[in-house]
Amino acid sequence: MTPEQFRAWRKGLKLKQKEAAELLGLKKRMIQYYETGTREGKKVKIPKYIRLACYALSQRIEDFDGISAIVLKTAAPSENGNAHAVNGDGQAEPETQAKEEALEAEVKPKPAKSVRGAKAKS
Numbered sequence: 001m002t003p004e005q006f007r008a009w010r011k012g013l014k015l016k017q018k019e020a021a022e023l024l025g026l027k028k029r030m031i032q033y034y035e036t037g038t039r040e041g042k043k044v045k046i047p048k049y050i051r052l053a054c055y056a057l058s059q060r061i062e063d064f065d066g067i068s069a070i071v072l073k074t075a076a077p078s079e080n081g082n083a084h085a086v087n088g089d090g091q092a093e094p095e096t097q098a099k100e101e102a103l104e105a106e107v108k109p110k111p112a113k114s115v116r117g118a119k120a121k122s
Contacts, residue, residue: 001051003037003044009054010035023062024053 001009010020010031017031024031033039034046056064063070 001046001054003035003046006046006054007035009058013058023057024050026050 010017013020015023017035018028020026021028021031033044034050037044056062056069057072060072061069062072
């Protein structure tokens with residue numbers, strides 16, 4: 001993934017740098033490094049785990065517990081008309097409904113492919 005592709009991924013999901021950082025478990029500064037491709041004049045490579053996390057988020061997968069995927073939360077409008085994601089406790093978290101709709105419209109989940117060499121569950 002190039003810095004340009006990373007930035008296109010973030011913008012495609014309509015995420016601000018801070019929001020992308022929170023979803024990826026990073027500091028905003030790392031998002032900036034990945035988008036410019038440099039850190040203190042040295043080339044920065046986007047690690048495989050970040051690339052895979054980007055793919056998971058583009059498929060609406062926010063987390064994985066080892067057995068099943070945790071799908072991104074749905075959005076509900078707040079009193080001022082802005083949308084907020086609602087967590088399991090029914091409390092609002094700042095995420096826009098537009099982001100959720102963009103994820104739904106742009107990325108449809110694909111069935112999981114089997115891994116070569118992996119044994120099937122019996």
